[in-house]
Amino acid sequence: MKIYGDVLAAVNFTVTLLILHLCGRILGIRPGRTAKYISAALGAAAAFIIFVPIHSVIGQILYRLAVSVLLVGVAFPSLSHGRLLRAIGVFYIVSIVFAGITVLLISVDPDIGFYTANGVVYYNISPLLLLGCMMASYIAVTLYDRFTAIRLPKRDLYRIDIERRGSDISLLALADSGNRLVEPFSGLPVLVVNAAEVWGLLSTEERRVIRENDTEAALPELRWVLAGTVTGCELLPAFRPERMSTIINGRRAELGGYFAAVGARDIGDGNYCAVFNPKMIQVLL
Secondary structure (H helix, E strand, O other): OOOOHHHHHHHHHHHHHHHHHHHHHHHOOOOOHHHHHHHHHHHHHHHHHHHOOOOOHHHHHHHHHHHHHHHHHHHOOOOOHHHHHHHHHHHHHHHHHHHHHHHHHHOOOOOOEEEEEOOEEEEEOOHHHHHHHHHHHHHHHHHHHHHOOOOOOOOOEEEEEEEEOOEEEEEEEEEOOOOOOEOOOOOOEEEEEOHHHHHHHOOHHHHHHHHHOOOOOOOOOEEEEEEEEOOEEEEEEEEOOOEEEEEEOOEEEEEOOOEEEEOOOOOOOOOOOEEEOHHHEEEOO
């Protein structure tokens, strides 16, 4: 079978992009746009191993494993080791679903062929059929995501535990579906909290930057996120706690977003001091 490099690259770029998007949906994390496209480009480049003879089965497995870790790591750069392993597992599951649906659809036409080498598959199918495979995969994973989603108790306030720099705090946060704030590079969702509540978790330099609103400061553990308010847009300093968690239905649940932004003004009416998107909650398996 004749293999066209441009078709191989375009198909793998598109498929990798879709798989990463679906992984983000399942994990409750939105990958950053730049990181997602870079990862998809790496996936397209990695597919060219199909032209290189690798006769060792173990070598092929190790190559595919290394590529998967690279793609997931680039798309979701701020995940902890545990969540990275979970993301890699989800990446494989979604990939298998896509491959299964593709095989099912091409089985209706025996004239459609495919070639595989080193764990890479080249399908000799029309763009229309490929689009159908992608749509079917998207629908299948979306249905799975919807039916397996966490059913939150009918309450608005949650006790959130935050750990950082050897210290921990506990605060009440409002589950607000309208809060879609994300850290721009990683795409991870953000919890917005009053400065006074997290002051003890910050270093002396971080406190200075926040107090002076020094947006030009370059601190490795501090990011700036653009937040929309009723008065316009403003930059909020955000840091990554070592852990944020709560209790749901008697089980410890973890917030899918690992960033906490320090609000420029007081949050809440006295009953709570932070807000977060309920989709951030992921039950630990």
